[in-house]
Amino acid sequence: MTGRTRRRPWGNYCASRFALMALAALPYAAQADDAATQSLAETAREHAARAAARVWHDARDLGQFALGLIGVGYRYGGDTPVGGLDCSGLVRYVFQQVTGVTLPRTSRELSQVGANVSLDDLQVGDLVFFNTRNYAFSHVGLYLGDNRFIHAPRRGRDVEITTLSREYWQHHFNGARRLVGVLPSLIPAVIPEALATTLTTVGAESAAEESLDEALELPGAP
Numbered sequence: 001m002t003g004r005t006r007r008r009p010w011g012n013y014c015a016s017r018f019a020l021m022a023l024a025a026l027p028y029a030a031q032a033d034d035a036a037t038q039s040l041a042e043t044a045r046e047h048a049a050r051a052a053a054r055v056w057h058d059a060r061d062l063g064q065f066a067l068g069l070i071g072v073g074y075r076y077g078g079d080t081p082v083g084g085l086d087c088s089g090l091v092r093y094v095f096q097q098v099t100g101v102t103l104p105r106t107s108r109e110l111s112q113v114g115a116n117v118s119l120d121d122l123q124v125g126d127l128v129f130f131n132t133r134n135y136a137f138s139h140v141g142l143y144l145g146d147n148r149f150i151h152a153p154r155r156g157r158d159v160e161i162t163t164l165s166r167e168y169w170q171h172h173f174n175g176a177r178r179l180v181g182v183l184p185s186l187i188p189a190v191i192p193e194a195l196a197t198t199l200t201t202v203g204a205e206s207a208a209e210e211s212l213d214e215a216l217e218l219p220g221a222p
Helices: 012-068 089-099 166-171 193-216
Strands: 113-119 126-132 139-143 148-151 158-162 171-179
Touching: 012 089, 012 148, 089 139, 089 148, 139 171, 166 171
Parallel strands: none
Antiparallel strands: 113 171, 126 139, 126 171, 139 148, 148 158
16 A cells, blocks of 8 residues: 555564664673683693693602612511512502502502503603513603612512612613503593583583573573
């Protein structure tokens, strides 16, 4: 009909307004996502730094505790300072007292746990292995740093410190293993914290996305 103004459908008008509002909010949502991502990255770095410090602290504790056992007599099969210690008994006792972790009993079994470490990458708290009885991994010691390790040598001797630079130990060296920061029971509880932070952030983002979807879909919903 002439002279009559056509009215826009109310539903289309509302849909347009909500669409414009959603588009206007997109830059702010992107800024919020960037801020959340940056915050998560900073939190992860802080947790990683604390974990590294904790690993180093635990490794040093192993070395310091072991130094207190210098002079303890050797006894084959011995696993306490009172009764005497053999090489694997020494390592096992130190780890039990410092970390609460019970390691395998023999040096051969110890050579199967943890992660392999090269001679050039040794750190305090690593285990060093030697062939002293005509079979591999028949002797073990605890690395102290500066090319030194502590061990219980043999019958008639006491727990002592020696150096890897000695020709005998170089010739009989079998390898090294790292336990601190590698075994699940010796890894600092940093992953659960980071995971919780991630899940919280993801949950907040999902809720925001759902709210935005509802704002866009509601006006045009059948």
